[in-house]
Amino acid sequence: MSPLAFFVLSLVLFSLGTLAFLVKRDLITQFMAIEIMLNAANLAMIAASRLMVSLDGQIVVFFVITVAAAEAAVGLAIILLIYRQKKNIRTEEINLLKG
Amino acid sequence: MEVFLFYLLALISVASVVAMILTRHQAYNALLLAVAFTSLGGLFALLKAPFIATVQIIIYAGAIMVLFIFVIMMIDLRQPFPPLRRKWVLALGAFLLAIIFLELILVIRTLPGTNSSAAPDFGHPTPLGRLLFSRYLYAFEITSILIVVAIVGSLYLARRKEKK
Numbered sequence: 001m002s003p004l005a006f007f008v009l010s011l012v013l014f015s016l017g018t019l020a021f022l023v024k025r026d027l028i029t030q031f032m033a034i035e036i037m038l039n040a041a042n043l044a045m046i047a048a049s050r051l052m053v054s055l056d057g058q059i060v061v062f063f064v065i066t067v068a069a070a071e072a073a074v075g076l077a078i079i080l081l082i083y084r085q086k087k088n089i090r091t092e093e094i095n096l097l098k099g
Numbered sequence: 100m101e102v103f104l105f106y107l108l109a110l111i112s113v114a115s116v117v118a119m120i121l122t123r124h125q126a127y128n129a130l131l132l133a134v135a136f137t138s139l140g141g142l143f144a145l146l147k148a149p150f151i152a153t154v155q156i157i158i159y160a161g162a163i164m165v166l167f168i169f170v171i172m173m174i175d176l177r178q179p180f181p182p183l184r185r186k187w188v189l190a191l192g193a194f195l196l197a198i199i200f201l202e203l204i205l206v207i208r209t210l211p212g213t214n215s216s217a218a219p220d221f222g223h224p225t226p227l228g229r230l231l232f233s234r235y236l237y238a239f240e241i242t243s244i245l246i247v248v249a250i251v252g253s254l255y256l257a258r259r260k261e262k263k
Contacts, residue, residue, distance in 0.1 A: 003146070003210075004207060004210060005105060005109075006105075006142065006146060007207045007210065008207060009109045009112075009113070009142070011200065011203045011204070011207065012113060013112060013113065013116060013135075013139075014203075015196055015199070015200055016113065016116045016117065016120065017116065018192070018196050018199070019120060019192075019193075019196060020116065020119060020120045022188070022189060022192035022193075022196075023120055023189070024120075026125070028125050028128075028167065028170065028171060028174070029119075029125060029128050031167075032119065032128055032129070032132050032167065035132065035136075035159070035163065036116055036119075036132070036135065039135070039136065039139050039155075039159070042139075042143075042155075043139060043142060043143070046142075046143050046146045046148050046151060047146055049146070049148070050146040050147055050148075050217070051210070051211070053216075053217045053218075053221065055221070055222070055226060055227060055230050056230075058148050058150070058151050058222060058227060059227065059230055059231060059235055061143075061148075061151050062151060062154065062227070062231070063235075063238060063242060065151075065154055065155065065158050065159065066158075066242050066245075066246065067242065067245065068158075068159075068163070069158055069162060069163055069246075069249075070245055070246050070248075070249030071249070072163045072166055072167075073166065073249050073250065073252075073253040074249050074252050074253050074256070076166055076167070076169075076170045076253070077252070077253035077254075077256035077257040078256060079170060079174075080170060080173060080174070080256075080257050081256050081257065083173075083174050089174060
C-alpha cells in the first residue's frame with residue numbers, strides 16, 4: 001500500500017475536521033473537531049515516517065498524543081468553567097471580547 | 100489484504116467524521132469520535148507503527164474520550180441551537196478550506212510514491228524507547244513537566260469555589 005493514499009486520507013480527514021469546527025457551534029464538538037485535525041496530522045506524520053523509514057515521525061506523534069491529552073484536560077476544565085458561569089457553551093454567547 | 104484493510108478503515112474513519120458533522124447530539128458525537136480514533140489506530144498499525152497504534156487506542160479512544168464523556172455528563176445541553184446568523188463566515192471558511200485542499204493536493208503530488216522496505220522491528224517499542232531516551236530525552240522530560248502542569252491547572256480551574 002503506497003503511503004500516498006494515507007496522505008490523501010489525512011488530507012480528507014483534516015478538511016472534514018476543519019469543516020466540523022466551522023459548522024458546529026458548541027465548544028465540546030468544536031474541541032472534538034480539533035482532535036480530529038490533530039489525528040489527521042498524526043496520520044500524515046506516520047505515513048512520512050514509513051515513507052522515509054525513520055522513527056522520528058513516530059516520536060513526534062508520541063509527543064503530539066501526550067500534549068493532546070494535557071490539552072484536553074485543561075480545555076475541558078475551561079469549558080466546564082464557562083458552563084458554570086454562563087449556563088451554556090454556545091460559542092455565540094461567549095462574546096466578552098467582542099467590541 | 101492490506102489494501103482491503105486500508106480502504107475499510109479509511110471508509111470507517113471518514114464516515115464516522117461525516118456522521119459527526121451531521122449529528123447534533125454530543126454523546127453520539129463522542130461515540131463516533133471514538134470509532135474514528137480506533138480506525139485511525141488501525142491505520143497506524145498498517146503503517147508499521149504498532150506501538151503508536153496501541154498508544155492511540157489507549158490514550159485517544161480511552162482516556163481522552165472518557166474525559167469528553169464526563170464533561171458531557173456534567174453539562175446539560177438540551178437547549179436547542181438557534182440557526183446560524185452570519186452565513187458569510189461559513190462561505191469564507193469553505194473558501195479557505197478549498198485553498199488548503201488544493202495546496203495540499205499539489206504538495207502530495209510531488210512526494211515519491213514508492214515504499215522502501217523497513218526493518219522487521221520498525222516501530223516496535225524497543226527501538227522507539229531507545230530513541231526516546233537518547234536523542235529526545237530533554238523533550239521527554241519537558242513533556243512530563245507539561246503533564247504535571249496540565250493536571251494542576253485543570254484541578255485548579257475545575258474546583259468548586261467555597262461559599263463564604
